[in-house]
Amino acid sequence: MCGIFGIYPHKDAAKIAYLGLYALQHRGEEASGIITRQGKKIHLHKAPGLVSDVFDEDIIAGLRGDMAIGHVRYSTTGSSNVKNTQPFYTKTRIGDVAIAHNGNLINAKELRREMEERGSLFQTTMDSEVIAHLLARSPAGNYKEAIIWALSQLKGAFSLALMLNDILIGARDEFGFRPLCLGKLDNAYVLASETCALDLIGAQYVRDIEPGEVVFIFRDNIESVKFAKSSRCAFCIFEYIYFARPDSCIFGHNVYAVRKKLGQRLAVEYPKKADLVMPIPDSGTYAALGFAQASNIPFEMGMIRNHYIGRTFIQPTQFLRDFRVKVKLNPVQGLLKDKRTVVIEDSIVRGTTSRARVKTLRQSGVKNVEMCVSCPPLKHPCFYGIDFPTEKELIAARHSLEWIKEFIGVDDLGYLSLEGMLESMPLEKDKFCTACFNGEYPIKPPKRLLKNVLEKE
Ligand code: 5GP
Ligand code: MG
Numbered sequence: 001m002c003g004i005f006g007i008y009p010h011k012d013a014a015k016i017a018y019l020g021l022y023a024l025q026h027r028g029e030e031a032s033g034i035i036t037r038q039g040k041k042i043h044l045h046k047a048p049g050l051v052s053d054v055f056d057e058d059i060i061a062g063l064r065g066d067m068a069i070g071h072v073r074y075s076t077t078g079s080s081n082v083k084n085t086q087p088f089y090t091k092t093r094i095g096d097v098a099i100a101h102n103g104n105l106i107n108a109k110e111l112r113r114e115m116e117e118r119g120s121l122f123q124t125t126m127d128s129e130v131i132a133h134l135l136a137r138s139p140a141g142n143y144k145e146a147i148i149w150a151l152s153q154l155k156g157a158f159s160l161a162l163m164l165n166d167i168l169i170g171a172r173d174e175f176g177f178r179p180l181c182l183g184k185l186d187n188a189y190v191l192a193s194e195t196c197a198l199d200l201i202g203a204q205y206v207r208d209i210e211p212g213e214v215v216f217i218f219r220d221n222i223e224s225v226k227f228a229k230s231s232r233c234a235f236c237i238f239e240y241i242y243f244a245r246p247d248s249c250i251f252g253h254n255v256y257a258v259r260k261k262l263g264q265r266l267a268v269e270y271p272k273k274a275d276l277v278m279p280i281p282d283s284g285t286y287a288a289l290g291f292a293q294a295s296n297i298p299f300e301m302g303m304i305r306n307h308y309i310g311r312t313f314i315q316p317t318q319f320l321r322d323f324r325v326k327v328k329l330n331p332v333q334g335l336l337k338d339k340r341t342v343v344i345e346d347s348i349v350r351g352t353t354s355r356a357r358v359k360t361l362r363q364s365g366v367k368n369v370e371m372c373v374s375c376p377p378l379k380h381p382c383f384y385g386i387d388f389p390t391e392k393e394l395i396a397a398r399h400s401l402e403w404i405k406e407f408i409g410v411d412d413l414g415y416l417s418l419e420g421m422l423e424s425m426p427l428e429k430d431k432f433c434t435a436c437f438n439g440e441y442p443i444k445p446p447k448r449l450l451k452n453v454l455e456k457e
Contacts, residue, residue, distance in 0.1 A: 001243060001385055002086070002102040003027030004180070006069040006161035006191035008168035009219050014043075014063035016185070017070040020197040021051045026245055027102070027193055028074030031085040035098045037163060038065030042096055046071075046085040067168055069161040069191075071100035074387065083124045087163075090123070092136035094146055095165040101128035102193055103157030103178045104385040106445055111153065131160070143167070144216065148227045151214060155443060157236075157384035159209070161191045168217040171227070175234035175442050176211030177384045177433060179250040189217045194248035208252060234433035234442035238386050240425065241375045242346050246286050253426040256286050261424040262374040262416060263290025263344060270372050270414040271295065275339040278302035280346075280357055281329065287374035288344035295342075302336050302343075303329045303361070325356040331364035343371045343410070349378055349388055351395035351407055358409045370412040377401075377415050380439040383449050388436065 003024030007013050017034045032054040033046025043063045047054045051072060071086035089098045105111075108127030111134070116122065120133045134150035143164055157177035162169040170191040172180045183190035183203035190203045198205050209215060212228035235251045236243075246256035266287060277297045279288035282305060292299035309328055343361070348354050358369055377396030382388055391397040395404055396415075405413040418437055422429040435441045 001027050001074040001387060002100075003072040003193045003197075004070070004100040004102050004159060004161045004191065005193070005197060006100070006163075006168050006170060006217075007185070007188050008067040008217050010066055010068075010185065010188035013066050013068035013188075014060050016190075016201050017068040018051065018055055018060055019201050020190070020192055021070045021072050023197040023200040023245075024072055024193055025051055027243070028072035031073040031082075032071065033073075033085050033087050033100075034060075034063055034068055034070040035087040035089055035163065036063045036065035037067040037096070037098075037166070041065070042089065042098070044087065044089055044098075046082075046087065048082060048085065067163060067166070069098055069100045069163055069168070071161075084126050086126070086128060088124065088126065088128055088132060090129075090132050090136075092132060094135060094138070094143055096163065097132050097135055098163040099128050099131055100161040101126075101131065102159045102180075102385065103173065104383060105130065105154055105158060106156035106383050106443060106449060107154070108156075109448065110446070130154075131158075131162075135164070144225070147171075147214060147216075148225060151227045159193065166219070169214060170209050170217070171214040172209045172211055174212035174228035174230045175232070175433070176230070176251075177234055177236050177442075179235075179239060179244065179248075180209045181250075182206045182209055182215065187220075189215075189222055191217075194244055194250055196245045196248040199247070205249070208250075232442070233431045235427070235431055236384065236386065237421070237425070237432040237434050238347075238375075238382070238436060241421075242283055243386070251427060251431075258424065258426060259286030259346070259374065260290035260293075262421065263287030263292075264294040265290075265420045265424045266344070266372050266374050266414075266416050267291045267294035269417060269420055272297065272342045272370060272372075273340070274342045274370065275367075276300040276302065277342045277344065279344045280354070281305045283346040284344045284374070287346055291342065291344050291372065297342065300335060301332070302341065302364075303331050303357070305329055325353075325360055329357060329360070331361055333364055335364075336361070337365040338367050340367050341369055343369055345371060345373050347375050347378060348373055348395060348404070348408070348415075350393055351404060355408045362409070368411040369409075371408065371410040371414070373413070373415045375416055375421055376418045376437045378436050380436050381449075382436050383441065383445045384433065384435075386436065 005020035138146035159180035185203035212230040
């Protein structure tokens, strides 16, 4: 996963990109970067870390120019070293190219091998770099055709903010796996992964970039081209379940409302008698609200989140064994003692954090813990940018419900059904990619990736 942002033309481009990335921080905490263009000059600053750590006032002031793109990184392909931070910048035959990419290309390795055989030298291990090489190698006569040609070579998930000389470009793959929206601020156009970035900078939402669409943003106009005929959409349903911010509208609908509906449906599928419903904060909160309202059981915040943890340098010792878990979430003593609780989690991936949370919860003296999860069991790896790349890591791919219940240490465990999830969505079910739940991949993954799928005994 990653967050991307772009703006042009605006005199405070870098400052606004900084704020935009700040709002998109949840999409990637590993590294941040902004590149700007001032006349023919390029300014770039990127480093590992959170947006607020990577930039300061002086750095932003140095990022001059009226065009900017930015990126927050959550590494899914390419190892996590500095070289692999974005935006990626290079000079090519057709000019200066900078790329901020969200999503995973599934044919990046194949394209790369082909180009290396023909003499291309790659600087990083990121799949995004192939886009720059494609542009450089394009047989097309002009920049527009070059972009369209390059985009049509790519397979997989990509929402992109590109700088090509003095043009800002936004593009989304033909399936629309990852979100990307277009906004307007003064005379400038803005590209952002989610609308929460537009809200923060006071930009107006114009529309989503459509699947298979590329927009060229010039100094005083904008042009849209369909580079691929979109046979079907495959919006990532996990964006609604977990990834996007609840105050965003993605794929045309508010995320908070969707999560609440998932919780309401969960309450219908699992009627419970309990003293309280509580979320595992923050991500479980919205489904828990829906569950509590639909089941008429009081909603309580049974665990409190510390919002200031960042990365702690203290290594947990035996004495601080539960430190990592407790520093982030601590149960409210007194509130939970002897209570029958329904705990709502948005998703279980590896099961390890859920297990740790339940253990601390038990220490507060709850009478019982019944857990409900607002999506079905995650059984298949994602090849389009969510961070569960191999089946081995997914607890539900290898184990039964009963086994997971024991492992997590709850008295009862229920997952939302696939139909329940799909019927809670604001769009028809065939608009989504649900591969992580049912293994139906909208684009057939190459053999190389399928080795990540467990061989069935
Ligand atoms: P688990 O119990 O599987 O170890 O962790 C489940 C928790 O991880 C849930 O609270 C969920 O909100 C969160 N989660 C789900 N998907 C992702 C992801 O892609 N990255 C991260 N960092 N957390 C995730
Ligand atoms: Mg969570």
